[in-house]
Amino acid sequence: MDRTEKFIDVLVQTFPSATYVIEGQERRPYEADWRGLVDRPAVAVLLPASTAEVAAMVKLCREFGIAIVPQGGRTGLVAGAVPVGAVPQVIVSTQRMNKIRSIDPINNTMEIDGGVILQVAQEAAAAIDRLFPLSLASEGSCHIGGTIATNAGGIQVLSYGSMRQQVLGLEVVLPDGQIWNGLRGLRKDNTGLDLKQLFIGSEGMFGIITAATVRLLPRPKSALTMLAAIDSAGQALKAFTKIQNLCGADLTSCEYFTAGGLEMVLDHLPDSTAPFRERHPAYVLLEVTSLDSSTDFFGRLEPVLAELLETGTIADMVVAQSEVQRLALWKLREGISEAERAAGGAIKHDIAVPISGIPDVIDKISQWLHGILPSCKLNVFGHLGDGNLHVNIAPPAGTSLSSFYSQGKRVTAYVEQAAIEAGGTFSAEHGIGQLRVESLEKYRAPVELELMRTIKDAIDPTWMMNPGKVLSLAR
Ligand code: FAD
Secondary structure, X not given: OOHHHHHHHHXXXXXXXXEOOOOHHHHHHHHEOOOXXXXXXXXXXXXXXXXXXXXXXXXXXXXXXXXXXXXXXOOOOOOOOOOOOOOOEEEEEOOOOOOEEEEEXXXXXXXXXXXXXXXXXXXXXXXXXXXXOOEOOOOOOOEHHHHHHOOOOEOOHHHHOOHHHXXXXXXXXXXXXXXXXXXXXXXXXXOOXXXXXXXXXXXXXXXXXXXXXXXXXXXXXXXXXXXXXXOOHHHHHHHHHHHHHHHHHHEEEEEEEEHHHHXXXXXXXXXXOOOOOOOOOEEEEEEEEEOOOOOOHHHHHHHHHHXXXXXXXXXXXXXXXXXXXXHHHHHHHHXXXXXXXXXXXXXXOEEEOOHHHHHHXXXXXXXXXXXXXXXXXXXEEEEHHHOEEEEEEEOOOOOOHHHHHHHHHHHHHXXXXXXXXXXXXXXXXXXXXXXXXXXXXXXXXXXXXXXHXXXXXXXXXXXXXXXXXXXXXOO
């Protein structure tokens, strides 16, 4: 009996009533990433139901030298939640840890299990007339633990910040099986190092997040959502600046997409409707919200919108007149990743630059691409208000994504370098996972990489927690 067989044997004896090993076909979905790029076998998939069970399973893995891949909703886009090759590993999914533990409407906090689906957390907050502001297109599937581990961003960072800003406390099972209970619902706590920050955005490399205390905010009572047709990203930026100057923090979202992205949604997602009669080069989706139900946003914005239309900054625009229309407009932007996957996929990037640099970086990349791969489809979309763009490049018609990947390294190197030269980053909100490890080594200074390795060594001396993610195993 080899080490992994022995491990399974002991696992079955130790956890007779837990759901721990999923055989054959049932195991397959846990092993493949959302994009279908990485699909490697795990020794087993473990589905603990409590923090104590996670801790016991981690201890057992450690005893047998089996590495662990923490897994949430499997919507990550850099293959962080699925195994790498090299070492035997189990997937530990938080899927069964899905309880809202408590809500405190006075303290405006919620204590929730790591496996709670983001949308369920939003609904729990809404049920007591509060807002849990993290919002992303994958919110119907991603878990709170996953969004913390990736420091997820999404469509409302402009007003509310990313996941890091929402987290007040954490409960984590450490690589040695100890449970760290840091579930404090405090806005102020300067008692030594703020340890939760280590785990937020660490992509499962320091432990398994089993619960969190998150902040809740007052719930907006009115909203205005509008979609403007524009000629270029430069025009989008002009419109954004004018509206932000007027509305300040009330401008909660500013999203950008192009004609190509819209066409993919209209072609691949049922019940999506073209917003304008004519095709325009690009679009910007803006949403303003207020705590005051009587806010007359349209009255406030009308002079600015009229000016933007008169000066040709905006070619056309629609304003949602109902919640149904609002959701229909959002679907056109939020459906792009799903539609792109249905259309065959693309080489994806997740860059951010200072927002003033957005038009130049888009021009630079599209000119370069046009020069070397003119028949490829460039699909740029993203969170314009945060300077975060998804620069996705699909193969020409008739070429499969897998064969196009032979060009992938060159394309990615150019896109990432363009972002860096513009004062930006090659990964804004998706993280590193196993797909961006080389880029991290290329763009972060040796002293930064060494610091990361030193912290990893201290918390996880045998590198058993999500090996091969973020930091290369080759040292
Ligand atoms: P998983 O994919 O399961 O895991 C992601 C990483 O976190 C892995 O490294 C994993 O090991 C680790 N992890 C998961 N759970 C835990 C845990 N409990 N403890 C420790 N580590 C853990 N991201 C954005 O930021 N903004 C967006 O706007 C956005 N839009 C998206 C739209 C679509 C259609 C899709 C498919 C994805 C999108 N994403 C976006 C990416 C993804 O949804 C986020 O990264 C999300 O936070 C991942 O959560 P998850 O639960 O699915 O994590």
